[in-house]
Amino acid sequence: MARILITSAIPYINGIKHLGNLVGSQLPADLYARYCRARGDEVMFLCATDEHGTPAELAAAKAGKPVADYCAEMHEVQAELARGFRLSFDHFGRSSSPQNHALTQYFAGRLADNGYIQEVTEKQVFSKADDRFLPDRYIEGTCPNCGYDKARGDQCENCTKQLDPTDLIDPRSAISGSTDLEVRETKHLYLRQSLLKDDLAAWIDSKTDWPVLTTSIAKKWLNDGDGLQDRGITRDLHWGIPVKKGTQDWPGMQGKVFYVWFDAPIEYIAAAAEWAEANGKTEADWRRWWRTDEGAADVRYVQFMGKDNVPFHTLSFPATIMGSRDAWKLVDYIKSFNYLNYDGGQFSTSQGRGVFMDQALAILPSDYWRWWLLSHAPESSDSEFTWENFQASVNKDLADVLGNFVSRVTKFCRSKFGEEVPAGGSLGTREQALIDELTTRVAAYQDHMAAIEVRKAAAELRAIWVAGNEYLQSAAPWSVYKTDPEQAAAIIRLSLNLIRLYAVLSAPFIPDASATMLTAMATTDDAWPDDIAQALTVLEPGHGFSVPEILFRKIADEEREDWQARFAGVRS
RNA sequence: GGGCCUGUAGCUCAAUUGGUUAGAGCAGAGCGCUCAUAACGCUUUGGUUGGGGGUUCGAGUCCCUCCGGGCCUACCA
Numbered sequence: 001m002a003r004i005l006i007t008s009a010i011p012y013i014n015g016i017k018h019l020g021n022l023v024g025s026q027l028p029a030d031l032y033a034r035y036c037r038a039r040g041d042e043v044m045f046l047c048a049t050d051e052h053g054t055p056a057e058l059a060a061a062k063a064g065k066p067v068a069d070y071c072a073e074m075h076e077v078q079a080e081l082a083r084g085f086r087l088s089f090d091h092f093g094r095s096s097s098p099q100n101h102a103l104t105q106y107f108a109g110r111l112a113d114n115g116y117i118q119e120v121t122e123k124q125v126f127s128k129a130d131d132r133f134l135p136d137r138y139i140e141g142t143c144p145n146c147g148y149d150k151a152r153g154d155q156c157e158n159c160t161k162q163l164d165p166t167d168l169i170d171p172r173s174a175i176s177g178s179t180d181l182e183v184r185e186t187k188h189l190y191l192r193q194s195l196l197k198d199d200l201a202a203w204i205d206s207k208t209d210w211p212v213l214t215t216s217i218a219k220k221w222l223n224d225g226d227g228l229q230d231r232g233i234t235r236d237l238h239w240g241i242p243v244k245k246g247t248q249d250w251p252g253m254q255g256k257v258f259y260v261w262f263d264a265p266i267e268y269i270a271a272a273a274e275w276a277e278a279n280g281k282t283e284a285d286w287r288r289w290w291r292t293d294e295g296a297a298d299v300r301y302v303q304f305m306g307k308d309n310v311p312f313h314t315l316s317f318p319a320t321i322m323g324s325r326d327a328w329k330l331v332d333y334i335k336s337f338n339y340l341n342y343d344g345g346q347f348s349t350s351q352g353r354g355v356f357m358d359q360a361l362a363i364l365p366s367d368y369w370r371w372w373l374l375s376h377a378p379e380s381s382d383s384e385f386t387w388e389n390f391q392a393s394v395n396k397d398l399a400d401v402l403g404n405f406v407s408r409v410t411k412f413c414r415s416k417f418g419e420e421v422p423a424g425g426s427l428g429t430r431e432q433a434l435i436d437e438l439t440t441r442v443a444a445y446q447d448h449m450a451a452i453e454v455r456k457a458a459a460e461l462r463a464i465w466v467a468g469n470e471y472l473q474s475a476a477p478w479s480v481y482k483t484d485p486e487q488a489a490a491i492i493r494l495s496l497n498l499i500r501l502y503a504v505l506s507a508p509f510i511p512d513a514s515a516t517m518l519t520a521m522a523t524t525d526d527a528w529p530d531d532i533a534q535a536l537t538v539l540e541p542g543h544g545f546s547v548p549e550i551l552f553r554k555i556a557d558e559e560r561e562d563w564q565a566r567f568a569g570v571r572s
Numbered sequence: 573g574g575g576c577c578u579g580u581a582g583c584u585c586a587a588u589u590g591g592u593u594a595g596a597g598c599a600g601a602g603c604g605c606u607c608a609u610a611a612c613g614c615u616u617u618g619g620u621u622g623g624g625g626g627u628u629c630g631a632g633u634c635c636c637u638c639c640g641g642g643c644c645u646a647c648c649a
């Protein structure tokens with residue numbers, strides 16, 4: 001039995017995520033986790049909320065709440081939405097947890113002991129009115145290059161020129177608008193990841209099976225310009241993990257916290273510790289997932305993320321682990337995704353453009369979204385959500401191909417044989433051909449799932465559903481019944497078993513519908529079909545079943561138009 | 573500016589890494605079926621693989637160039 005550690009990029013705390021965020025990390029991670037579990041692997045699937053940083057403080061201030069309270073509330077909101085989408089985390093943690101505090105401080109101490117931390121005194125812009133140092137992009141002013149008056153301190157969005165905050169004419173705080181700014185000296189810790197450049201390069205070069213998207217981004221950062229740059233891992237903020245060297249105070253760093261991108265990946269580890277605490281497990285129970293010297297040597301670790309997260313997962317976090325010189329588990333495979341766009345443009349959190357997780361669930365059950373999003377996952381390039389495409393896919397794939405198959409089989413049986421699996425008849429060459437085709441297709445499906453080729457897996461699963469309709473059409477039990485009821489019984493017995501098979505195979509994509517199908521078939525046998533012929537005999541003659549409610553309803557044109565209009569504009 | 577990705581049927585995507593006649597789904601057309609959510613099945617129309625040039629016995633795939641789309645460029649996360 002393989003042991004698979006799976007993490008999804010942890011969503012930021014400052015609001016509800018949109019479908020683009022969902023399909024880029026959490027949803028495919030869940031698909032893979034469910035598949036691995038179904039195949040009998042031992043799975044640890046972890047996620048969390050990413051709670052530190054300036055945007056969290058500002059969002060809390062805007063909501064008029066203490067930042068700790070705000071994060072606690074938003075964590076619960078996101079956890080509830082995750083449950084709504086049936087994301088099967090073993091634990092959904094918080095980067096602000098005590099476990100992450102301790103681990104982050106521990107890593108910093110180890111890195112310092114091993115010579116990978118450098119103290120750097122630098123100058124940063126301080127806003128007296130806001131009582132905080134301002135990140136570059138939180139400073140606005142007039143661009144010295146093109147005169148655009150809303151240029152940010154890191155880059156002018158109008159002329160795309162890269163800027164330094166001190167370049168701006170008439171700089172002001174983007175938070176308060178205050179012009180009472182001054183440059184102050186402040187000391188920060190830098191992670192000397194440049195010292196690990198060769199180790200990182202060799203490690204990445206060894207990952208020949210990774211998606212191009214992942215390795216090309218990593219190599220770009222490794223080799224661009226002067227090569228991998230050292231990175232500041234502390235900030236002058238109130239909300240965050242206090243800078244400490246292990247459990248010791250760090251002289252000169254009082255009042256500072258670690259940079260969110262330093263502590264966020266460490267939360268992957270801390271989430272396992274949180275899982276242990278929440279489930280009455282021991283320290284050793286979680287460390288056997290993360291320490292190769294404490295039982296994790298046989299663990300395969302797979303990460304899921306959008307492409308914007310790749311540099312941190314291929315360079316900074318591995319540098320943190322390598323620099324600790326501890327036996328922490330490095331990632332084995334990084335599955336990265338492009339962006340999902342919305343109807344001709346981008347999803348926009350600030351403009352409320354597109355569909356957000358809470359709105360999606362208010363419109364339709366999660367399976368509808370899971371199916372569309374996963375079968376259109378932006379693997380090879382950015383992809384686009386349109387309501388027309390969503391409507392067509394849901395109606396055709398889910399309602400017509402799968403849902404109607406369940407409906408026609410169960411209703412035909414009920415009317416001719418009653419609500420139990422009929423006896424009699426025997427399997428012939430047509431049935432054997434179906435079994436052969438399914439055997440081939442299920443093998444292909446498994447290959448795609450193992451390779452985390454999400455769209456290909458979805459296409460193969462759909463073809464497996466179609467095979468049932470093809471079989472039924474050619475076997476035509478409604479005709480056979482007139483002359484040979486026993487043979488019609490054999491056809492329907494096989495078809496009822498197909499429903500159970502489909503429930504098992506489809507569960508990673510559409511868990512609720514799969515559960516409904518199993519319930520209708522009155523079985524709890526959801527064993528993965530290693531032998532298709534055998535799997536199609538599980539429901540034996542005399543076994544009772546029920547006709548389920550419509551599995552998937554169709555989306556009407558009027559609804560689609562209504563939603564189209566509702567989500568084009570500003571989120572109310 | 574630099575780098576990376578991308579462009580294949582009306583739409584969404586494949587094509588075993590250079591190898592027969594470029595394939596699926598949806599949409600369109602025709603036929604069949606009547607168990608079923610007006611569902612299902614079969615057949616079928618549709619391509620100068622963005623344009624041009626080159627390498628090769630052979631190019632969707634490799635090289636050059638032009639055009640279009642996207643992403644990243646290190647203090648948002």
